[in-house]
Amino acid sequence: MVPPAVFAPVHDHVTDATRAPSFIRLADNMVLVRFETLKIYAALGAVQALLSKGTVRPGDTLVDSSSGIYALALAMACHRYGLRCHIVASTTVTQTIRAQLEILGATVDQMPAETNLRLDQDRRVERVRQLLRTHPGMHWMRQYHDPVHCLGYAELADLVRLALPARRLAVVASVGTGASSAGLIQPLRRHDPSTRLVAVQPFGSVSFGSERFQDPEAIIAGIGSAIPFDNVRPDLYDQVHWLTFQYAMAGTIGLMRSHAVFAGLSTGAAYLAAAWEARRHPGRTHLIVGADTGHRYVEKVFARHRDALEPATLKPAEIGSLNDLAPPWSTMPWARRHHPERAQPGLAHASGS
Template sequence: MRIVLDHHAAAPPVHEHVTDAVKTPSLIRLAPNTVLVRFETLKVYAALGAVRHLVDTGVLRPGQTVVDSSSGIYALALAMACHRYGLRCHIVASTTVNDAMRAQLEILGVTVDQMPPSDDLRLDQNRRVARVRELLALHPDMHWMRQYHDPVHHLGYAEPADLLRRALPGEPLTVVASVGTGASSGGLTRALREHDPLTRLVGVQPFGSVTFGSERFTDPDAIIAGIGSAIHFDNVHHELYDRVHWLDFRHAMAATIGLMREHAVFAGLSTGAAYLAAKWEAERDPLRTHVVIGPDTGHRYTDRVFARHREALDSALLDPVEIASLDELTPPWAVIDWARRPYGPAVPTQERTHERRKDPVP
């Protein structure tokens, strides 16, 4: 085979800071109407957008300490944003943060408070919120980033939305993404709908999350902390979502292993869950391009997912139960037409009832 080099190809950019390098995703076409947007760490967009805005508006000043709670990905993104803008960083870390992640944070100068081991996601999140409140009482000058509730975290996603429009010009898009804090899926979709109001959004949830009403279920093996939540998040705007899928751990694991087998993509569990939902959606709506958001790589899941690949179900044999109301919700995989409707009154949490500021949704 003769390899021809293109000597006129544009030279790669020289970045001024690592955040510019790691935030840019790779777009991989998995099928004629399915494209994976693979990030090294998606939340760099949220952290950079938020910190840049807060610095530019004078809310933050160089040398000040920001604090927040995180299960890992946001913590590293915030640490890198603080490194770039000359801020100090304090992270109250979930019990799920592993040694490799903690070492990176500490090398970047982050002060890390890690919660004790727990299988209870609600207890872990409530402990983290309580610890943040303790820190704010001791250090009033700290700024609470409030990634779960402050709409400033939506701002950074206008950039990847523009990237998608340029990469897929004229294609009607359906975004398929884990719900999580709501900032990435919401910010991205809102920016896309400014140009095409018909852009669809499909959210993916684990069983046990309060965000879309599955808290009555438990999934003992679930480690998909970045998809759902045991507390309510103000950054989730339910009226943005057209459809919602709930998947248990075994289905998410099957899809994550399947993604690597079929496409050689080593990605996290939430990427696998979104991939499974997107395949189902793409079969039913073949004229739209389904954009799968892959927020991180698979390194955090090496032991609990990839090392167990022989146990994985065949994702090609899996199908959801289609439901018409939350009363019909049932594991292991269910899907509902959410139809961009609100969810109902939010339940106050410790974090939201002690807000320092309230910005309009961007």
């Protein structure tokens, strides 16, 4: 039976509508919080804080590097508050996102294709530095390092508590810049310090010590990093899952087949990890953070749906040390440690399956 219509507010700007999440129950102890673009919380919270402090003023230019969804969120926030926007875009930014950025008035520098994520990120950071030398009045948003990007997620934490009252939670999220995880888990833990935070990472990310690996098939935007990010707080995480592109793809296609949810690759990876976590911890509700829709993965993921592995047949290797880390899927208790241990030197590099 279709539920009766409820009152819907009329928003003054599209950013208010965009940041409104949908909570979708996938199982008794699994809930997806789905966004058109999660990073609208980071961009709006940061811009509002900078304006209130007088750090930036209407008419100023904000500049940053992005692989896609933060760029669009920042351009929308700038549109709302009368700011200019300059994006140094990753090679992974699609023509669809680029067109939206340009229509919103953003200037876009898109980097040429690189062979790996580190080269792409290093080139983008150097381009931002060049811009600042030429235009010192620009404000560098530094989404990877400035904790101001965590502030907007306190509102999301309030919405989670309203949607899932009196439930013991485990948040399962791709790490990326670290801002969403830190911004969400800290206010949740003020009410329940036992709330778990589960990280999802690709092989090759420095954030949790898997940089000796390479996954040759794809850059999984929004999950990992080839350079250290100050906003990634390892001490906040209880468990880490590392997955290859093929396993993230299995979760993404499986999420759509089982629940009709068209979501991005990072959401699919989190769904696969959360399903395993939910079986291990049945007394907790596992909240999967669905950062964006699947539109930018149509060709690389959804068009290949017939090749996707069956999620029910997949399980991780449970490890106790980074020395034992291996593709295609490993998981390890992190126990809120401050820094990743390092695998012993001399271990062979491996590639994802």
